[in-house]
Amino acid sequence: MLRSLSTTFGARRRKALGFGLAVAIAATGLAACGGGTSSADDSGTVSFFSWDPQKTMQPLIDEFQKENPTIKVQFSWAPPVAQYISALQTRLRSGTAADVFIITAENKVQIMDGKLAKDLSKESFMPNLAQAAKDTYTKDGAVYGVATSSWGGGILYNKDLLAKVGFSQPPQTWDEFLALCKKLKDAGITPFLEAVDGIPVTVAALVGLQNKQLGGTMDAQIWAGKQSFSSTWTQPLTMWDQLFSQGIETRSAAGLTGDQVSQEFEKGTVAMTSTGSWALGGIKTAAPKLNIGFMAVPGQSGTYWAGAVSPGYAINAKTKHQAAAEKFVTFLQSRTAVETYQKTTASITTTADYTPTLDPALSDMATAVRAGNFYLPQTSWVNNSDALNTEAIALLQQLAQGKSSPQQAAAGLDAKLKSLNG
Amino acid sequence: MDRLRERGAISLFLLPIAAVLVLLFLIPLAQSVYYSFTDYDGYSATAHYVGLRNYATAFTDSSMFGSLTFTMIYAVSTTLVITVLAIPLAVVLNRRFAGRNFVRSVFFFPAVPSAAILGLVWTFILNPLGSGVVNSVLHAIAGIGPVPWLSDDRLAQMSVIGVAVWAGTGWHAVLYLAYLQSIPAEYYEVATIDGASSAQMFRSITLPLLTPAMTVSTLLLLTGGLKVYDLPFTLTKGGPGFATHTITQSIIENGIAQGRVGQASALAVLFLIVVGLVVLAQLFIARRVEGRYS
Numbered sequence: 001m002l003r004s005l006s007t008t009f010g011a012r013r014r015k016a017l018g019f020g021l022a023v024a025i026a027a028t029g030l031a032a033c034g035g036g037t038s039s040a041d042d043s044g045t046v047s048f049f050s051w052d053p054q055k056t057m058q059p060l061i062d063e064f065q066k067e068n069p070t071i072k073v074q075f076s077w078a079p080p081v082a083q084y085i086s087a088l089q090t091r092l093r094s095g096t097a098a099d100v101f102i103i104t105a106e107n108k109v110q111i112m113d114g115k116l117a118k119d120l121s122k123e124s125f126m127p128n129l130a131q132a133a134k135d136t137y138t139k140d141g142a143v144y145g146v147a148t149s150s151w152g153g154g155i156l157y158n159k160d161l162l163a164k165v166g167f168s169q170p171p172q173t174w175d176e177f178l179a180l181c182k183k184l185k186d187a188g189i190t191p192f193l194e195a196v197d198g199i200p201v202t203v204a205a206l207v208g209l210q211n212k213q214l215g216g217t218m219d220a221q222i223w224a225g226k227q228s229f230s231s232t233w234t235q236p237l238t239m240w241d242q243l244f245s246q247g248i249e250t251r252s253a254a255g256l257t258g259d260q261v262s263q264e265f266e267k268g269t270v271a272m273t274s275t276g277s278w279a280l281g282g283i284k285t286a287a288p289k290l291n292i293g294f295m296a297v298p299g300q301s302g303t304y305w306a307g308a309v310s311p312g313y314a315i316n317a318k319t320k321h322q323a324a325a326e327k328f329v330t331f332l333q334s335r336t337a338v339e340t341y342q343k344t345t346a347s348i349t350t351t352a353d354y355t356p357t358l359d360p361a362l363s364d365m366a367t368a369v370r371a372g373n374f375y376l377p378q379t380s381w382v383n384n385s386d387a388l389n390t391e392a393i394a395l396l397q398q399l400a401q402g403k404s405s406p407q408q409a410a411a412g413l414d415a416k417l418k419s420l421n422g
Numbered sequence: 423m424d425r426l427r428e429r430g431a432i433s434l435f436l437l438p439i440a441a442v443l444v445l446l447f448l449i450p451l452a453q454s455v456y457y458s459f460t461d462y463d464g465y466s467a468t469a470h471y472v473g474l475r476n477y478a479t480a481f482t483d484s485s486m487f488g489s490l491t492f493t494m495i496y497a498v499s500t501t502l503v504i505t506v507l508a509i510p511l512a513v514v515l516n517r518r519f520a521g522r523n524f525v526r527s528v529f530f531f532p533a534v535p536s537a538a539i540l541g542l543v544w545t546f547i548l549n550p551l552g553s554g555v556v557n558s559v560l561h562a563i564a565g566i567g568p569v570p571w572l573s574d575d576r577l578a579q580m581s582v583i584g585v586a587v588w589a590g591t592g593w594h595a596v597l598y599l600a601y602l603q604s605i606p607a608e609y610y611e612v613a614t615i616d617g618a619s620s621a622q623m624f625r626s627i628t629l630p631l632l633t634p635a636m637t638v639s640t641l642l643l644l645t646g647g648l649k650v651y652d653l654p655f656t657l658t659k660g661g662p663g664f665a666t667h668t669i670t671q672s673i674i675e676n677g678i679a680q681g682r683v684g685q686a687s688a689l690a691v692l693f694l695i696v697v698g699l700v701v702l703a704q705l706f707i708a709r710r711v712e713g714r715y716s
Contacts, residue, residue: 082674089464089681110465110681197659252550254662255573260549267553386680394485397662401573419483 046324047074049091049098051084051311056344063340064331071324074098080311081106092116097316099325103137103145104311105379106386112139117314120146123326125333130350132372136309136379145312146329148338149347152365152374153201153276153306156283159291161189161271170295170303174206174239177298181248184271192249193264194274195256196400199377199392201274202243204306205297206236208375213301222417223382229413237399237406239299244400254400266290276307277362277369281346284359294361296368305365307374310347384420391416451694457687464683476688486689488664489672490696492579496654496668497647497700500586501640507591508639512598513628526599529592537589541656544585548572548657572658575665582654582666589653594639601635602628637708644704648697669693 050057054077061073076098078084085107091097092111103111111117119142120126126134129146137145159167165183184191194200210232211218221227243249253261258275265273266287274297275283283290296303313332315325331337335354342349342356348369349356358366368374377392378385395409404412458476462469480486515526532540547555548571560566572578605627613623651670654660660667669689677686 092465107465107681110463114463114466116465197661250551250568252568252570252573255550255570255578255658257545260545260551264551264553269553384680386675387682390675390680391485394661394663394667401575401662403575403663419479 044070044324045072045074046100046321046328047076047098048328049088049101050075050077051080051102051104052345053077053079056341059340059344060332060337063336064328067331068327071327073328080104092316095318097318099316099319099321100328101314101316102311103314105136105308105376108137108145109383109385111314112137112142112144115142116317117144118317118319118322119143120315120329123330125330128333128352130309130352130370130372132374133309133312133350137312137314145314146333147309147312148333148341148351149310149345149349150369150372150374151277151307151310151348152362152369153204153274153376154297154365155192155202155272155295156265156275156279157272157293157295158265158268158270159293161268164189170293171298172303173298174300178242178246178248181243181272182246185248190264190270192243192272193256193261193270194249194253195258195261196253196393196397197257199389199396200240201276201306202297203236203240203396204376205304206239206299207233207377208304208306209299209301210236211375211380212304219377219380219382223421228410229417230407230410233410233413234406236299237396237409241399241406244402251401254397262286274306277348277365280359280361292361294365296364305368305374306376307365307369308376308379309350384417387420388413388416454687454690457684458691460684462683462687463681464677465681469684472684476685477692479685480689480692485664485667486669486672489667489669492654492664492666493648493650493669495579496583496586496650497644499583500590500647501643503583503587504590504594504643505636505640507587508594509598509629509632509636511591511595512602513624515595515599516602526596530596531592532589533593537653538656540585540589541653544581544657545572548581573662575662578658578662578665582657585657586647586650586653590643594643597639598632598635601632605631633708633712637705637712640708641701641704644700645697648693648700 048057048061054075057075057077061075065071065073078087081104084102085104088097088101088107097116101117103117121138121141121143125146126143129148130150132150133147134143136147137143161184162180165180165187167180171177171180181191194202207218214221214227214232218227218232222229222232244251244253258279261270261273262275262279262283263286264270266283268287268290277294280294283292296305313329315322315329319325333351335351338349338351338354339356341347342354346359347356348358348362348366350370356366378389381388392413395404395412398404399406399409457469459471459473460469461472511529515522515529519525549555549557550568550570550573551557552561552568554568554571556571557568560569570577571581609627610623613627618626649670650668651674654666654668655671658666660671673686673689673693676682676689
């Protein structure tokens with residue numbers, strides 16, 4: 001009986017072990033398949049890890065494959081920003097990154113410093129790219145990204161509400177802007193509302209004016225120790241703080257999201273808000289009858305736009321399909337591809353061989369953006385832009401709440417930069 | 423020989439879980455400890471030894487101190503408030519009344535959707551403008567002006583904790599309910615014959631016999647509260663300022679978005695030590711309480 005039980009147990013054990021081994025082998029096989037998804041073996045295949053969804057990129061891929069029938073594009077996608085950065089980071093580290101991927105403000109320093117993308121400065125299509133686009137992804141003369149569009153940000157206004165207080169021309173100075181806001185407030189209209197869940201467009205544009213006065217080298221001078229955030233940001237922040245100290249904007253802006261502000265503007269209860277060109281399509285869809293326009297942010301020495309170069313296409317430095325990858329990136333900046341992309345995204349494209357037809361509300365902004373006259377701190381900072389951005393948002397929220405002064409906010413950025421750069 | 427085979431078989435059966443422990447816990451933990459002494463950025467193949475610099479930054483950075491403070495406040499207050507509310511709720515839900523199962527479902531429901539979805543819904547409800555749901559109701563009923571729920575440091579912290587309590591109380595009440603149903607009815611019958619009041623029965627029978635459930639519930643609440651990320655992030659993104667910033671958010675932001683894996687690893691190691699100490703203290707206290715009543 002005991003022998004019989006032992007034999008049965010032994011047989012069961014062997015079966016269980018056999019099953020376990022089979023599962024382990026199958027799992028190993030699956031893991032091996034999973035690990036190789038981003039890197040293609042076929043020399044006629046180029047893998048592409050996109051920031052835009054497949055719906056946006058598929059028409060471009062179809063057109064490319066039509067022009068290059070021997071090359072197949074293997075598409076993968078992760079939503080921006082954190083998820084994309086995280087996935088790309090993991091793949092680059094493990095050597096499984098796609099042949100072509102997206103370089104952007106949030107990862108460009110690491111990619112350029114580590115030379116994780118190929119230098120494209122010798123490519124024949126370089127003259128087709130806007131200077132600002134090339135500058136954004138250039139380090140030590142090497143160009144690591146191909147950006148075909150930019151976005152601008154300014155003050156979006158409700159023409160009908162502004163007409164009630166005799167508005168005829170966009171204000172040219174900050175004082176004129178404050179005067180317009182006061183007129184609106186006196187008329188019982190909420191004059192201005194913007195979210196402080198990021199660095200507001202108004203702050204970016206006002207700091208951009210400071211940068212312009214310093215010949216466009218403000219951030220380089222801050223990092224070199226010749227300037228500081230205290231010496232360059234205090235004045236713009238003092239101006240921005242007037243919106244709260246003079247009761248023009250509610251201090252609740254410190255806890256608002258961009259979506260909440262857009263909804264208020266769409267309802268027609270807010271006369272002006274600050275946002276980027278990318279928001280126009282959504283606002284027009286939600287409130288098609290709203291009569292709106294975009295104006296530059298007025299400062300003390302003129303007006304200026306916020307904005308930045310959009311993410312660019314980069315070629316993996318370790319690609320085994322360089323020729324196919326170069327062909328694909330060359331295509332992505334071509335007139336055909338840019339025109340197709342622009343029709344899907346309504347973005348302000350900046351390549352030389354194609355001028356997009358844009359919404360009339362964007363005409364002034366588009367001229368400035370295509371000329372590179374815009375500024376965004378996060379993309380202009382020399383390094384640690386994400387850490388500084390997080391700190392800046394927190395400091396601006398405290399300023400909006402009235403819990404700190406412009407001097408303290410600027411000094412807080414200096415302290416953060418010092419701690420980051422040792 | 424058979425005993426040896428038996429041991430071998432047991433070892434083989436333990437192999438998968440040991441592999442999981444080594445692969446998914448011990449190796450990442452060792453990597454984190456290693457990276458915490460380096461300047462590793464998550465991209466480059468090399469990492470340079472920086473000594474204790476990352477640990478020093480964790481102690482001197484005001485945002486990280488703020489994150490630690492709010493995380494502790496969140497973990498302790500949600501544990502206390504949910505426990506205080508869930509036990510009486512479980513006692514009520516244990517009684518017989520019409521529609522009892524429906525009421526149990528209603529209280530349990532907030533635990534079903536993910537915390538991220540709850541955060542987004544409550545962002546809409548607690549909108550600090552006059553058009554926010556709560557503010558509209560307050561204005562209509564009492565004529566109170568817009569309350570800056572998510573725009574003021576203290577109110578934002580209270581809002582995050584309030585939503586967490588709302589979402590978690592029903593789930594923990596169901597946990598207590600399961601333990602309540604295992605208390606023999608005879609205890610209450612004897613106490614009733616002896617003339618004990620409801621309050622006396624609750625204090626002398628229900629509460630002591632619920633102490634094992636309290637150990638489990640408070641342990642889950644404390645560990646969940648210490649590693650919280652999704653609810654505060656979706657509700658306030660950690661703001662205003664760093665008022666609702668959590669340790670996990672700091673680790674994720676440093677490690678992924680900011681490419682400072684070394685710094686994030688140092689934070690994670692410190693956090694592991696803090697969580698370990700808190701959990702040990704909680705278990706020590708819970709065991710003593712259980713011992714006193716058993």
